[in-house]
Amino acid sequence: MHEKFLKPYDSTTTESRIYAEWEKSGLFNPNECVRQGVTNPNAPAYSIVLPPPNVTGRLHMGHALMLAIEDIFIRYKRMKGFRTLWIPGTDHAAIATQSVVEKQIKKDEGKGRHDIGREELLKRIEAFAAESHDTIVSQMKTMGASLDWSREAFTLDEARSRAVRNVFKQMYQAGLIYRGLRIVNWDPKGQTTISDDEIVYEERPATLYIFRYSKDFPISIATTRPETKAGDVGVAVHPDDARYKSFVGKEYDVVFCDVPLHIKIVADKEVDPTFGTGAVGLTPAHSQTDWDIADRHELSHESIIINEYAKMTVAGRLEGKKTTEARDIVIDWLKSEGLLEKEENIKQSVATAERTGGIIEPLPKLQWFVEVNKKVPGRGKTLKELMLEPVRSGAIKIIPEYFEKTYFHWIENLRDWCISRQIWYGHRVPVWYKGEDIVVGIEPKEEGWIQDEDSLDTWFSSGLWTFSTLGWPEETKDLTTYHPTDLLETGYDILFPWIARMILMTEFTLNTIPFKNVYLHGLVRDAQGRKMSKSLGNNLDPLDIAAKFGADAARMALVVGNTPGTDMRISEDKVKGYKHFSNKLWNIARFVLENTKDVKISASLSKEDIDILSVHTDLIKEVTNDIEEFRIYMAAEKIYHYTWHELADHILEVSKPIFANGDAAAQTSRKVLLMTLFDRTLRLLHPFMPFVTEEIWQSMPTKDASFLMVAKWPS
RNA sequence: GCGCUCUUAGCUCAGUUGGUUAGAGCGUUCGCUUCACACGCGAAAGGUCGGAGGUUCGAAUCCUCCAGAGCGCACCA
Numbered sequence A: 001m002h003e004k005f006l007k008p009y010d011s012t013t014t015e016s017r018i019y020a021e022w023e024k025s026g027l028f029n030p031n032e033c034v035r036q037g038v039t040n041p042n043a044p045a046y047s048i049v050l051p052p053p054n055v056t057g058r059l060h061m062g063h064a065l066m067l068a069i070e071d072i073f074i075r076y077k078r079m080k081g082f083r084t085l086w087i088p089g090t091d092h093a094a095i096a097t098q099s100v101v102e103k104q105i106k107k108d109e110g111k112g113r114h115d116i117g118r119e120e121l122l123k124r125i126e127a128f129a130a131e132s133h134d135t136i137v138s139q140m141k142t143m144g145a146s147l148d149w150s151r152e153a154f155t156l157d158e159a160r161s162r163a164v165r166n167v168f169k170q171m172y173q174a175g176l177i178y179r180g181l182r183i184v185n186w187d188p189k190g191q192t193t194i195s196d197d198e199i200v201y202e203e204r205p206a207t208l209y210i211f212r213y214s215k216d217f218p219i220s221i222a223t224t225r226p227e228t229k230a231g232d233v234g235v236a237v238h239p240d241d242a243r244y245k246s247f248v249g250k251e252y253d254v255v256f257c258d259v260p261l262h263i264k265i266v267a268d269k270e271v272d273p274t275f276g277t278g279a280v281g282l283t284p285a286h287s288q289t290d291w292d293i294a295d296r297h298e299l300s301h302e303s304i305i306i307n308e309y310a311k312m313t314v315a316g317r318l319e320g321k322k323t324t325e326a327r328d329i330v331i332d333w334l335k336s337e338g339l340l341e342k343e344e345n346i347k348q349s350v351a352t353a354e355r356t357g358g359i360i361e362p363l364p365k366l367q368w369f370v371e372v373n374k375k376v377p378g379r380g381k382t383l384k385e386l387m388l389e390p391v392r393s394g395a396i397k398i399i400p401e402y403f404e405k406t407y408f409h410w411i412e413n414l415r416d417w418c419i420s421r422q423i424w425y426g427h428r429v430p431v432w433y434k435g436e437d438i439v440v441g442i443e444p445k446e447e448g449w450i451q452d453e454d455s456l457d458t459w460f461s462s463g464l465w466t467f468s469t470l471g472w473p474e475e476t477k478d479l480t481t482y483h484p485t486d487l488l489e490t491g492y493d494i495l496f497p498w499i500a501r502m503i504l505m506t507e508f509t510l511n512t513i514p515f516k517n518v519y520l521h522g523l524v525r526d527a528q529g530r531k532m533s534k535s536l537g538n539n540l541d542p543l544d545i546a547a548k549f550g551a552d553a554a555r556m557a558l559v560v561g562n563t564p565g566t567d568m569r570i571s572e573d574k575v576k577g578y579k580h581f582s583n584k585l586w587n588i589a590r591f592v593l594e595n596t597k598d599v600k601i602s603a604s605l606s607k608e609d610i611d612i613l614s615v616h617t618d619l620i621k622e623v624t625n626d627i628e629e630f631r632i633y634m635a636a637e638k639i640y641h642y643t644w645h646e647l648a649d650h651i652l653e654v655s656k657p658i659f660a661n662g663d664a665a666a667q668t669s670r671k672v673l674l675m676t677l678f679d680r681t682l683r684l685l686h687p688f689m690p691f692v693t694e695e696i697w698q699s700m701p702t703k704d705a706s707f708l709m710v711a712k713w714p715s
Numbered sequence B: 001g002c003g004c005u006c007u008u009a010g011c012u013c014a015g016u017u018g019g020u021u022a023g024a025g026c027g028u029u030c031g032c033u034u035c036a037c038a039c040g041c042g043a044a045a046g047g048u049c050g051g052a053g054g055u056u057c058g059a060a061u062c063c064u065c066c067a068g069a070g071c072g073c074a075c076c077a
Helices: A011-025 A032-037 A062-077 A094-109 A117-142 A160-175 A226-231 A288-296 A323-337 A383-393 A403-412 A456-464 A477-482 A493-510 A542-549 A551-559 A573-597 A607-628 A632-661 A664-685 A688-699
Strands: A045-049 A081-087 A176-188 A192-194 A199-211 A221-223 A234-237 A252-258 A260-265 A280-282 A340-352 A359-368 A395-399 A433-436 A439-440 A485-491 A515-521
Touching: A011 A117, A011 A542, A011 A688, A032 A081, A045 A477, A062 A081, A062 A515, A062 A551, A062 A607, A062 A632, A081 A477, A094 A117, A094 A456, A117 A542, A160 A176, A160 A439, A160 A456, A176 A340, A199 A323, A221 A280, A226 A323, A234 A288, A280 A288, A288 A551, A323 A340, A383 A403, A383 A493, A383 A573, A383 A664, A395 A403, A403 A477, A403 A493, A403 A573, A456 A493, A485 A493, A493 A515, A542 A551, A542 A573, A551 A573, A551 A632, A551 A688, A573 A632, A573 A664, A573 A688, A607 A632, A607 A664, A607 A688, A632 A664, A664 A688
Parallel strands: A045 A081, A045 A485, A234 A260, A395 A515, A485 A515
Antiparallel strands: A176 A192, A176 A359, A199 A221, A199 A340, A234 A280, A252 A260, A433 A439
16 A cells, blocks of 8 residues: 555645646547547547636636536546547637726726727737636646647637638628617727627616606606707607697707707607606617617607717707716706706616626617528528527527526527627727728738728627637538537526527537537525625635645535536535545545455455445446436535445444454455445546545556546446 | 526535435534544434415425515616
């Protein structure tokens, strides 16, 4: 027996050494597994593409959970003999990364993005991204993730850029990407448009003002934003509203706070007659609903009164004022004119930008969109339908299943996807202009073409992730072997922005699904159930936890009892419990190795020992089944329970008298039994606690492969 | 407004899709320097499974209603 077993298990020195040995062996790469003869060249493939963490800093416990779950499936399948591929990568995360760096520059140097300039800002962001990347990679390795680093990808590298330009061009040619003047979600703080999914609604108290445009205007209207009324072109009422029926179709000229308005009264069923006064002032340029109503009644869209900096552009006393100041001015004016009839306190959910916190200002802007309700040429179906179908048919299975309903519900409400952003970091829109001419996809050779200034929503490139990482648009061997991928594992919070987009993009580009199974994990919360955040200071850093208790312990603490789709709580105490388990395993190794020195593994078992072994065989079946059915939270618990409370507490204890004074045959049988049980237990436990199991197994006489990582799964 | 989830031991959660006395971890109490391990061992206490009905031979599990908690989407003039 190696003398290392005489001291308690030390995870810190062991884990880094073991990872280096695995990496050096090359066995994270399935091609190398085949070359070294540990995997059959014709074995079925199993693949996962890692959800690429944003290069915005360091990994948190949610990432650690993601790595643990995916590594468990990967290691299990690898031991099962599959050609198993897990591709690592990182996400440039456009807006998120740029805003982190911009904030830092503002803080350190007091400068904004335009003081720095496009080129210099990009340089700074790239330096920051590179540093984050290195930190993240080393964190992933610390967690024991058996990722094939030879295939590492970045959403903004050259290969992925080629994929992005290619898909953009194809979608444009298919008529599914268009440039249009639409109301977009403008973030005045970040100075960019954002998509519907990047909005966070915040409930806030607001005042509902009820007033008339002028003394002789016949209808009072209600609004929470009086300043926008300077952009009104009409008033809408419900067609069945008896109070206003006689006014429908009439037109009025008024002067509202120095601004001349021409107001037409229209009837539209969109209006809720029970809200406010039942009459809506229409501001088509600054409200999506109003824009739509104006469309139906042929009213002008062009009355833009607020600019990108949330300042008023009308002449008169409001000119150049911020919207918040303008609101006070309008209210004062209404009061002084005797036009304000009532003020009500109401609750309102305010749209804010998730990255900057800026209050969204709906503005009409010329932007690029993906059209989701138009038939895809050659498919006879819309993108929306193509997103629904594979989940409906079961080709894609979502775990837990109830999220499928949430998914359907979201798709039904889906509108065209605004993909252009006014930021600098990211894939630049691959469109070039020269006068009226436009070229899409590849930069024209001739002089005089100017590229679109905008960049693409980061989810456009991550939507291609399952196939761009496998080499598309090249027709690679990897692509035919590993796509569609087997499992996509991520947090339920990005079901919509990411998973739905991947299905859309893959259906469009490859006529197939990106993955067969979606495993959604919940949020990792602190011991009190609070979200981990910088401001609360309750973040647990996976690196600290791994350093203190070992990555194995951290993985077990994250996985045991953690059902998919449900938020979990984690505390240092829980991790500590599994550190003790690592040590327990270590001591079992010591006992088994000490007591089986001259064991002949081929010797036959006694009747009693055959029974004990068969219980373990049942465990193997159950655990295998649990993993296959995505119940790894249960598989982990079962192995833990068997190892500690059956193997250690019971079997080892009753073996002591046998070794002390049993007959020779009983002793031989028992030695074989313990060695067999422990060897199989290490194999079962390896996907969950890869380091300590590998370290022990290297000293086992049953060792039949270079690493436990590529040893056979027991049956 | 539409939809989803949760409510099980003091705490955090399981309960493999209806089947014998409902489980785990942590915590609590008591006893152990037992030669693998005090990062340990042995024992014990603790739950009418949110409430009310229903289906069934049988319900924590399925159905209906009610109460409480959380979340998503939409609206928000």
